[in-house]
Amino acid sequence: xxxxxxxxxxxxxxxxxxxxxxxxxxxxxxxxxxxxxxxxxxxxxxxxxxxxxxxxxxxxxxxxxxxxxxxxxxxxxxxxxxxxxxxxxxxxxxxxxxxxxxxxxxxxxxxxxxxxxxxxxxxxxxxxxxxxxxxxxxxxxxxxxxxxxxxxxxxxxxxxxxxxxxxxxxxxxxxxxxxxxxxxxxxxxxxxxxxxxxxxxxxxxxxxxxxxxxxxxxxxxxxxxxxxxxxxxxx
Amino acid sequence: xxxxxxxxxxxxxxxxxxxxxxxxxxxxxxxxxxxxxxxxxxxxxxxxxxxxxxxxxxxxxxxxxxxxxxxxxxxxxxxxxxxxxxxxxxxxxxxxxxxxxxxxxxxxxxxxxxxxxxxxxxxxxxxxxxxxxxxxxxxxxxxxxxxxxxxxxxxxxxxxxxxxxxxxxxxxxxxxxxxxxxxxxxxxxxxxxxxxxxxxxxxxxxxxxxxxxxxxxxxxxxxxxxxxxxxxxxx
Numbered sequence: 224x225x226x227x228x229x230x231x232x233x234x235x236x237x238x239x240x241x242x243x244x245x246x247x248x249x250x251x252x253x254x255x256x257x258x259x260x261x262x263x264x265x266x267x268x269x270x271x272x273x274x275x276x277x278x279x280x281x282x283x284x285x286x287x288x289x290x291x292x293x294x295x296x297x298x299x300x301x302x303x304x305x306x307x308x309x310x311x312x313x314x315x316x317x318x319x320x321x322x323x324x325x326x327x328x329x330x331x332x333x334x335x336x337x338x339x340x341x342x343x344x345x346x347x348x349x350x351x352x353x354x355x356x357x358x359x360x361x362x363x364x365x366x367x368x369x370x371x372x373x374x375x376x377x378x379x380x381x382x383x384x385x386x387x388x389x390x391x392x393x394x395x396x397x398x399x400x401x402x403x404x405x406x407x408x409x410x411x412x413x414x415x416x417x418x419x420x421x422x423x424x425x426x427x428x429x430x431x432x433x434x435x436x437x438x439x440x441x442x443x444x445x446x447x448x449x450x451x452x453x454x455x456x457x458x
Numbered sequence: 459x460x461x462x463x464x465x466x467x468x469x470x471x472x473x474x475x476x477x478x479x480x481x482x483x484x485x486x487x488x489x490x491x492x493x494x495x496x497x498x499x500x501x502x503x504x505x506x507x508x509x510x511x512x513x514x515x516x517x518x519x520x521x522x523x524x525x526x527x528x529x530x531x532x533x534x535x536x537x538x539x540x541x542x543x544x545x546x547x548x549x550x551x552x553x554x555x556x557x558x559x560x561x562x563x564x565x566x567x568x569x570x571x572x573x574x575x576x577x578x579x580x581x582x583x584x585x586x587x588x589x590x591x592x593x594x595x596x597x598x599x600x601x602x603x604x605x606x607x608x609x610x611x612x613x614x615x616x617x618x619x620x621x622x623x624x625x626x627x628x629x630x631x632x633x634x635x636x637x638x639x640x641x642x643x644x645x646x647x648x649x650x651x652x653x654x655x656x657x658x659x660x661x662x663x664x665x666x667x668x669x670x671x672x673x674x675x676x677x678x679x680x681x682x683x684x685x686x687x688x689x690x691x692x693x
Contacts (some may be wrong), residue, residue: 236626267634268641314638316597356598361635362551362591363642365604369597382629391471393652394617399502400596403549406503407598417628 224338225374226251228431229351230420231381233312233344241281241344243418247431248285251340255307257288261331263321264313264346278311298325302334312345312381315358319350320366332372341374345381348415352378357404357412359397375421375428376410376458383414383437398445405441411457412439421454428454459573460609461486462658463666464586466616466650468547468579476516476579478653482666483520486575490542492523496566498556499548499581513546533560537569547580547616550593554585555601567607576609580616583650587613592639592647594632610656610663611645611693618649618672633680640676646692647674656689663689 228251234240241248252258262274275291282289289309295301302308308331310318322328335341335351343351349358351374355366359382386396395403401412414437415421422429430436435447438457448454463486469475476483487493497509504512510526517524524544530536537543543566545553557563570576570586578586584593586609590601594617621631630638636647649672650656657664665671670682673692683689 232628234628236628265638265641266630268638314635317638317642357596359596359629361639362593362597362604363635363639364591369600382627384627384629392617392619393467393469393471394594394619395501400549400598403500403503403552404596404598406500407552 225335225423225425226338227335227341227343227351227374227423228420229348229375229379229423230342230344231348231383231415232417235418239281240277244420245285247420247422248342251342252285252287252307255287255340257290258282258307258309259292259301259305260289261292261308261310261347264311264315264318266311266313274311274313278309298327299330302327302330305334305339307340308334309342310347310350312347314363315346315349315355315360316362316364316366318346319355319369319371320364322350323367328372332374335372335374348379348381351375353410354378354408356408357401374423378410378412380412380414383416401439405439409441411441413454413457414439419450426455430454460570460658460660461573462570462576462578462586462609463655464583464610464614464658465577465579465655466583466618467652470653474516475512479655480520482655482657483577486577487520487522487542490522490575492525493517493542493544494527494536494540495524496527496543496545496582499546499550499553501546501548509546509548513544533562534565537562537565540569540574542575543569544577545582545585547582549598550581550584550590550595551597551599551601553581554590554604554606555599557585558602563607567609570607570609583614583616586610588645589613589643591643592636609658613645613647615647615649618651636674640674644676646676648689648692649674654685661690663692665689
């Protein structure tokens with residue numbers, strides 16, 4: 224049993240956070256009034272309290288109560304008892320480091336596998352893949368491991384960006400980076416553009432939003448899958 | 459004793475690799491005919507042989523012979539005996555992993571500290587900082603450590619990119635990422651734009667090229683330093 228929304232980004236350009244996902248989230252959290260928020264990724268370095276407060280204000284409009292996992296003396300207990308979950312974006316290295324540090328990886332995985340509604344955005348989506356090795360983030364902390372939850376049978380590249388044909392910059396494109404990843408690692412990578420999400424229900428994985436996603440498989444040219452496609456058999 | 463050129467990129471847009479650095483390299487390698495090349499970063503996933511061949515063709519024009527460290531049964535001996543060094547760009551995680559795997563970190567550090575002419579570009583420059591934690595690369599492999607050579611008393615951000623004021627992309631800017639780094643780490647970060655390099659002679663560090671560099675210090679607003687400035691006291 225799985226019930227997840229795994230989104231490229233929390234926020235679309237020119238909009239407020241999570242607005243574009245409103246209907247999707249009302250369905251995801253239909254039976255849940257209270258959601259445990261995991262703020263460990265600290266976008267821009269903001270504090271757990273600041274981050275949780277921002278998210279709490281947004282979820283008030285959906286009539287959902289947010290509590291931050293950092294407020295509990297025992298985060299394992301808090302997670303075990305949660306009825307709904309949201310892991311926000313920020314720095315994936317920091318998020319994964321904290322999940323290992325507090326011994327939460329297995330608990331979180333089992334909660335999601337037992338059907339607890341889960342929303343991930345950006346870093347919170349990266350961790351649902353097999354490893355965090357296709358993150359775009361800076362390695363600001365050394366986590367004990369790059370392995371993540373493996374809710375999906377592939378990896379995610381959130382905020383996927385197409386190469387800019389007019390660019391004069393010589394740093395690697397996203398596509399080049401993922402190609403380098405595939406020289407060493409076999410699993411497929413789903414490049415999720417901002418505005419796209421994966422809707423996971425039990426073993427079914429459907430691409431949500433209006434955009435296509437870019438799929439990278441080892442030893443294969445990258446290709447596009449249209450919105451509403453199934454990614455259930457990608458592995 | 460140090461004698462290094464630490465460049466943001468090997469290649470400028472519309473030009474061939476290392477052309478913009480030609481005069482600088484002729485000075486750096488003035489007393490050296492043969493240079494040991496470290497191809498471990500494998501840009502775009504190309505092989506060590508392919509990468510070394512490409513670099514070898516470029517250095518022929520400077521009348522310098524290139525040998526790849528991967529060709530030696532004992533890379534520690536090869537490094538110990540080298541008269542000149544060049545570490546090329548590619549993936550910094552892979553480069554650092556290989557340097558640890560072959561037990562080369564201390565040997566390389568001591569060679570540079572004893573005055574062996576050293577060129578780094580991109581990933582090869584990142585490793586001259588205190589840690590590799592301000593790389594832009596993807597974590598395609600899990601290295602044993604993020605600590606690097608500490609030839610410089612700060613970190614490098616190669617291929618530094620200014621925020622694009624017209625961007626609609628919601629992924630983090632380079633500046634936001636470095637800000638997140640400084641929430642957890644104290645050392646300054648030098649944002650080296652493509653076309654810039656650091657010329658290190660003994661304990662003096664001078665910004666080469668025509669562009670300013672962007673300096674990030676913990677708890678301070680980022681600021682610019684002009685081309686030809688000294689960064690000797692930044693730490």
